[in-house]
Amino acid sequence: MDQSQSQKGILLACTTAFLWGFLSLAIKYATNFIPPTTIIWARFTIAFIAMFLYFLWKSPQTLKILIKPPFLLVVATVALSCNYLGYTMGIDLISPAGAQVIIQLGPMLLAVGGVVFFKEQLSRAQLMGFAIVTVGFFLFFRHQVNDLFAGQEDTFIYGALWVVFGAVTWATYALLQKKLVIDHPPQQLNLFLYGLPALLYIPSTSFTAIGQLDIMGWALLLFLGLNTLVAYGCLASALKYTEANKVSVIITLNPVITFICLAIMQAFQIEWITVPKMDIFTAFSGLIILFGVAIVVGSKKLKKKDLKDKEIKLSETHKE
Template sequence: MSDNLKGILSACVTAILWGFLAVLMKVALAYVGPVEVAWFRFTLAAGILLFYFIIVKPKLLSIVRAFPIILFIAAVCLGFNYIGYIYGLHYTGPSTAQIVIQIGPILLALSGILFFKEKVNKWQLTGFAIAIIGLLLFYNNQLSHFVEVESFNKGFLWTGFAAVSWTVYAILQKKLVAKYDPQLLNLFIYGIPAIMLMPATDFNEFNDLANWQWILLVFLGLNTLFAYGFLALAFKYTQAYKVSIIIILNPIITLVIMTIIYHTSITWIEGEQLSLVSAFGALLLLTGAVISVFFSYKNKAKLN
């Protein structure tokens, strides 16, 4: 198997894990609060990585002696991302949250122009314009069909906040991986938010959970660990723009799952079916994101 194929398959695994993640988190939110779900995901992922580094690579933990401040900021931003996303999911639904969070990759592509003085080309501008039009179409149409308008707006804003937080995290992570082991970074990026969320976590939420609900929470925590693990492998084996485009398309998996649920007798989660206008808006947003990211990476290749 070629390295390129390994990278593409690894990116596909990440996309699939994230595609199912939104649906299963919505199920978990019926039994456990948003902060508690986020804390559990961070704690489980950080705990597993801490155990790994203590046993296998204890010397790398010496990073704490000269802890980089931007790693702390990156961790806080990822914490905000998780909280923003899960509250967005709580107030809207998997389909909406997955579409709106794609603002993140678009902002990341824009950051190269704003902060790294990269040249913008007409294709990037076209992609940004298409994405904005798609987002407005999607928002306006979804808003008109949503029963609780205030709740939808809260969810939309929370998810937008999550996208901005993820962009800052990604920019800082990009700088950090050039110097540090990616999984070592993840240990602190998961561990710091877990500690910060602890005072706000109501541990009574975990009382009286059924076995299947614990299994669901464990899966959500492992999803965090494995999704980012396969993402690191994807970046190792193939070009970054290919990985980014595959990841951007992960909402399609969520939309398909929610549509299937809508047409079945499943009762443990409410299915969703987008109207033609909302679906068209979502398609424009994803298309614009793909164009923006693809030509952002092509632009970097020319500059280098």
Template sequence: MEQQQFDPRQRIIGILYAVTTALFWGFLAIAMKIGFDFVSPATMVWFRFTTAFWALFLFFSVKNRGKLRILIRPHWMLILAAAGLSLNYIGFANGIDYAGPATAQVFIQLGPMLLAVSGVVLFKERLSWRQKFGFLLAFAGFYLFYYEKIQRIGSDGSGDFIIGLAWIVMGATTWSVYAVLQKILVRTFSAQQLNLFIYGFAMVVYLPFVTFSEFSQLDGTQWAIMIFLGANTLIAYGCLAEAFKYVEANKISIIATMNPIITFVALSVMAYLNIDWIDQDPFSALMWIGAVTVLFAAIMVIMPKRKNRKKPRSHDPKAS
């Protein structure tokens, strides 16, 4: 597969889209944790996809009804992409259930890392030495950031740990399949048109697992959280799909892996402000060092390459 060419302005647009996705994913984990107090995971996931689907469906119904044809005759790769994202949600949810959130948070980052590898292998994206060093530095930063959590993985002696780890790896792998296929499909279809089908597919897949009686028990604040979760899906995956049009997969992957750091920073701010909606571990000095290291590594990866400026040859008046 040939390498796509992006101009500097396109890369900036793509990076901004990817950063928006990482920000929304970072706050998503907090909102979901709060939401699990009043709805089941399957109900929450179904509501997120349903909200995003109907928002896009109404938009295209008004602006461009021709885009809705993708719901009738989807490309086979789009069906696989939708299945990949649906399996990602199942894998991550079961991984948390069996192995715990700390383990899930560490190993789910395999997905963006696989996306980075696919960018080099499948899309022939070239990495400069600075970018290669940036990826190595990112691995080191993540190791520091997750070091204390890694030490606690499996320490409870639970026999379900291996099962949970298998679910998480499956979820991360299927997410990378979704991302690679989305990267290919945005060359032919509009990004939001692809998302329309993916949201609709997941909405139908999760429908049998929804507990509709939970909706009748929600108060105003809880409905606000649910609506935020639906909007989060619409905006985060909308921006991710747009990012694939403008920037290389390896750059998107390094930005996407930063979302857990955003989550932990937000939780630390909440703890500092004495907001006790969620129980969280203290943000240690080692985690701060790891987070800053990853931030610098991401900057090294996404910075544009320097162009070699050739000095103009001086004209010798005698040589004529």
């Protein structure tokens, strides 16, 4: 994997993190007047229609994956469907801030999976970067972490469990996607990833609620669908071009973007979403996170030659 491809993957992962930073806010607002499962159906359906029409015009042969999908792709699709359900149901019960704290379990599991299943090597600098990111997130979300263990009402606990379910199933999807992109074009995989869930969620979709939407409601649904299309398109390509551990740490930045948006909303007294507690210390811990991410992304992974030399030195030391 050359440096230019890795940089491309990093840029694509940053795009995903940026788009996901707005996603939780839009979903939380949408749940005020659209049932969660209807939101999920709309996101998948809009993304599928856009991609289907593109391939129908540009590359009709690509559509054959809808008829004969790889088995692992079907499993990944079911996992992604469960992720959407877990996150959307969770965010309906708790605040966007709380959901963003818990959902970071997903990228962390992806990073671990990259090392365990794909044998990705981490340098000491990268390990230090992961540690800094972990500490930074704990400090950044300390208010929410305290609330998490402060005996919150049952709705919060149920919401948290839904989001944990969403995080675990997302990591399952991402690891399978990482394997699938080795032999299949990322966007061809996404065509099936959007299409099957769009069918699965039809029985639970409230078309009555959709029919009652005004122009702003339709615009919100369109935004959610296009956000899904672009964010997951960039994520799939990022997993093809760079290591899963780097992708995971970059996309954990999306809560920082969410909090920046909430801070701006607070400054302009926009009150349609609850704004969490934020102070100077929160901003400082945000810088710590960025510093840790910079270390992970900027550090070069250990080359095979370096690993071999290291193994030789260790064996010589053991003999002595």
